[in-house]
Amino acid sequence: MRLLFITDFTEQFAYRLLRGVMQYAEQTEPWVVCKMPPAYKHKVGLDGVVEWAKQWKADVVIGQFDPQDDVTVFRREGIVAMAQDYIKKFDSIPNITADYDQTGEIVARRFLSRGFKNFAFFGYRDVCWSDERCNGFRKRINEAGFGDSFSLYNEQRIDALWAYDLPMLQEWLQSLPKPVAIMACDDNQGSILIQACNSFGIKIPGEVAIMGVDNDEVLCNMSNPALTSVNIDIEGGGYIAAKMAERMTKDPSYLGEDVILRPLSIVPRMSSNIFATKDSAILTALQYIGANVDHKILVEDVLRQVPLSRRLLEQRFLKVTGTTIYRYISELRMNRFAELLLSSKDSIANIAARLDEPDTKSISRRFQAIKGCTPSEFRRRELRKLGA
Numbered sequence: 074m075r076l077l078f079i080t081d082f083t084e085q086f087a088y089r090l091l092r093g094v095m096q097y098a099e100q101t102e103p104w105v106v107c108k109m110p111p112a113y114k115h116k117v118g119l120d121g122v123v124e125w126a127k128q129w130k131a132d133v134v135i136g137q138f139d140p141q142d143d144v145t146v147f148r149r150e151g152i153v154a155m156a157q158d159y160i161k162k163f164d165s166i167p168n169i170t171a172d173y174d175q176t177g178e179i180v181a182r183r184f185l186s187r188g189f190k191n192f193a194f195f196g197y198r199d200v201c202w203s204d205e206r207c208n209g210f211r212k213r214i215n216e217a218g219f220g221d222s223f224s225l226y227n228e229q230r231i232d233a234l235w236a237y238d239l240p241m242l243q244e245w246l247q248s249l250p251k252p253v254a255i256m257a258c259d260d261n262q263g264s265i266l267i268q269a270c271n272s273f274g275i276k277i278p279g280e281v282a283i284m285g286v287d288n289d290e291v292l293c294n295m296s297n298p299a300l301t302s303v304n305i306d307i308e309g310g311g312y313i314a315a316k317m318a319e320r321m322t323k324d325p326s327y328l329g330e331d332v333i334l335r336p337l338s339i340v341p342r343m344s345s346n347i348f349a350t351k352d353s354a355i356l357t358a359l360q361y362i363g364a365n366v367d368h369k370i371l372v373e374d375v376l377r378q379v380p381l382s383r384r385l386l387e388q389r390f391l392k393v394t395g396t397t398i399y400r401y402i403s404e405l406r407m408n409r410f411a412e413l414l415l416s417s418k419d420s421i422a423n424i425a426a427r428l429d430e431p432d433t434k435s436i437s438r439r440f441q442a443i444k445g446c447t448p449s450e451f452r453r454r455e456l457r458k459l460g461a
Contacts (some may be wrong), residue, residue, distance in 0.1 A: 093311020
């Protein structure tokens with residue numbers, strides 16, 4: 074099988090989708106893949122792409138297509154085509170799409186469980202996957218009774234991922250009532266949002282909690298603070314798409330169907346690690362823990378930050394967060410440890426030392442108790458997923 078893949082390989086989504094395709098190929102027959110940048114398509118037009126695909130003898134084309142593209146031309150030339158959601162979905166060929174509505178609801182539920190009452194969405198205008206994620210997010214917010222506390226920013230164009238109107242974004246961010254929980258339509262937008270907040274002196278996550286989508290490990294861990302994101306089963310979608318494409322090549326009467334990528338879980342990182350509460354003592358405790366996550370923190374350290382007895386602090390902390398202070402600190406530090414395992418090539422011992430943990434065996438045992446695997450196993454597994 075020969076696959077022409079037209080997509081933006083600057084993000085991990087494309088590589089994860091391709092990884093799923095190759096996982097299917099490993100079980101069947103070798104696939105040959107040509108990665109064509111969208112810029113080439115824009116240069117030669119769809120007709121030029123079709124001509125190139127014919128000369129290269131492509132069996133399958135998966136690509137980001139524009140709404141005006143007549144994608145039926147591929148089938149007329151005997152080539153199976155699938156559209157990776159870009160601006161809109163197509164009726165004439167299968168779409169590699171996702172359950173965007175459910176993804177938005179998952180993010181809304183997480184923010185609601187953290188006590189937030191102000192919400193916002195940061196996305197693109199007239200882009201199907203951004204609009205539908207926003208709808209799912211907003212629907213759940215409305216159901217919870219906070220529809221009047223929702224704000225939408227969708228001024229950025231999908232064809233200019235890197236560019237945004239800084240003054241307009243600053244005005245919007247500063248106008249939002251704080252604390253506010255913002256869902257970004259994807260990790261690229263989440264990363265831009267974090268950079269903007271840092272530029273404007275807006276505290277993350279104390280004033281603005283941010284969550285993205287796709288769990289692009291590079292983008293998420295390069296952000297400061299690291300970006301919480303919804304992990305989507307992109308590899309599984311690539312596997313299903315490859316299996317379906319092969320069937321379509323063998324049976325021209327089979328037109329295929331949309332491939333739906335499912336949300337798997339939220340990968341927590343520092344950008345959303347906060348609870349919205351009017352309890353000023355608990356908010357102080359949470360902010361102190363978040364600011365000192367790279368250092369060993371004892372419950373006694375937290376207690377010194379607030380004018381409460383230990384018993385009262387523990388009771389009120391449990392009421393707001395649903396967990397104990399000790400457990401909260403432990404999970405937060407193990408999440409931080411996990412971030413450093415992926416973003417740094419340092420040894421586990423050196424990373425542990427950065428977190429004021431000289432006893433590597435001790436932190437490894439605690440990591441395994443929370444994450445279900447050792448730090449070494451976690452690093453190997455996650456880097457393998459990234460193809461690193």
